[in-house]
Amino acid sequence: MTTTNATTTKTTAAAGIHSTPKAAARFLKDLNSYQREEYAAIGDSIDFVMDEAFEDKGAEERFFGPDAMTIPVPRWSEFSDVLGAMTQTRSAKGTLSAKQERELFLRYNYACYRLSGLIEVQANRKSALRAKQMVMWAQRIKSVREDVACCNMALVVAMARRTRVPNVDFPDLVSEGNMALLRSIEKFDVSRGFKFSTYACRSILKSFNRLATKTSRYRERFPVEFDPEFERSDWDERRHEMQQEHSIDVLREIIAANSAHLTDVEKTVIIERFALISSTENGKMRTLAQVGSIVGLTNERVRQIQNNALGKLREAMNKLHLNA
Numbered sequence: 001m002t003t004t005n006a007t008t009t010k011t012t013a014a015a016g017i018h019s020t021p022k023a024a025a026r027f028l029k030d031l032n033s034y035q036r037e038e039y040a041a042i043g044d045s046i047d048f049v050m051d052e053a054f055e056d057k058g059a060e061e062r063f064f065g066p067d068a069m070t071i072p073v074p075r076w077s078e079f080s081d082v083l084g085a086m087t088q089t090r091s092a093k094g095t096l097s098a099k100q101e102r103e104l105f106l107r108y109n110y111a112c113y114r115l116s117g118l119i120e121v122q123a124n125r126k127s128a129l130r131a132k133q134m135v136m137w138a139q140r141i142k143s144v145r146e147d148v149a150c151c152n153m154a155l156v157v158a159m160a161r162r163t164r165v166p167n168v169d170f171p172d173l174v175s176e177g178n179m180a181l182l183r184s185i186e187k188f189d190v191s192r193g194f195k196f197s198t199y200a201c202r203s204i205l206k207s208f209n210r211l212a213t214k215t216s217r218y219r220e221r222f223p224v225e226f227d228p229e230f231e232r233s234d235w236d237e238r239r240h241e242m243q244q245e246h247s248i249d250v251l252r253e254i255i256a257a258n259s260a261h262l263t264d265v266e267k268t269v270i271i272e273r274f275a276l277i278s279s280t281e282n283g284k285m286r287t288l289a290q291v292g293s294i295v296g297l298t299n300e301r302v303r304q305i306q307n308n309a310l311g312k313l314r315e316a317m318n319k320l321h322l323n324a
Contacts, residue, residue, distance in 0.1 A: 027126045027127060027128040027131065029128075030128035030132075031128060031132065031135075035135050038135045038138055038139070039135050042115070042119065042135075045116070045119065046112050046119065047112065048109045048112035049188070049189045049190070049191070050113065051109065051110075051191065053106065053110075054109075054113050059110060060110075063107045064140065069100070069103050071096065071100045074151065098195070101190070101195065104147060104148050105148070105185075107140075107144045108145060108148065111141045114137050115134060115137040115141065118130055118134045118137065119134065122134065145182070145185055148185050149178070149181055149185065152196065153178075153181075155181070155197050155200060155204070156174060156177035156178055156180075156204060157174060157177075159177060159201070159204050159208070160173040160174045160177055160208075163205075163208050165211060165212045165215065166215070166216075167219060168215055172211075173208065173211070176208065176210075176211045177204045177207060177208065180200070180203045180204045180206070180207035181200055181203070183203065184199060184200040184203045184204075188200075248276070250317060250320065251276065251317070252276055254316050254317065255267060255270065255271070259320075260312040260313045261312065262309055262312060265295055265305060266305055266309035266312070268294065268295055269295065269302055269306050269309060270310070272286050272290075272291045273285065273286055273291050273302075288302045
């Protein structure tokens, strides 16, 4: 059997599948919620690698019928995030034969081929039955692509374990390799006679190199990662400053209204000593000696008057808070 090597792309008209909302709403009523969601996810075009076997009348029965070739596909469970903690070996998963691998890719491209034809017809005339068929073929595409990916997941993990990219975690490396693997499935031409692993290897390595370059450029601009745990909050200091400013304002109001019943000397000592008004020598606090020279008293007497006045102010502030 001969096959063609060119990749064929079927593109719909500019209007697309999902144009004219009113017309779309009519035929979408016959689809359930899952089918509508899957139908909306189908693009306006899809790529596939053509094979002349797709034109045979029994192609669908061959690839997806009850007598289709049974291909054992390994299923991967979650792997460890730590490099070196992998316990599953490649031999435990097994590998596909060349015949099985060819059959899987023919199934994948045949499903893409059928969906491409339906997309082209659906763009010209909407049909609920055709929409359901499109959803069916889209599901088959996903299923076969998942089978191919599972069969080659060990390749990505093995290459990630052998690759060292600075400042990149092992799970991120595997994730990048998986994306490259999926892109390779869409572009691989099985008719050329090469194994898929040979083709995918180069794509995976290129994705690792792109990730290394991207990470290196990022590190040049941001050499240190932001870690919230090392960021010290200044909320306590700001709250203390706000409480202090509020207390000073209340204290000024008490002194202005003389709610603490201070004498003239006590008021002068408090104002000059703690610079409670802006005109007091540019807002600077005075020493006991400086205040003593203003009121004509000794340092010790000024200190006694200050302590007595502070006691009165404290009592007045407590009464103010209790009445609030």
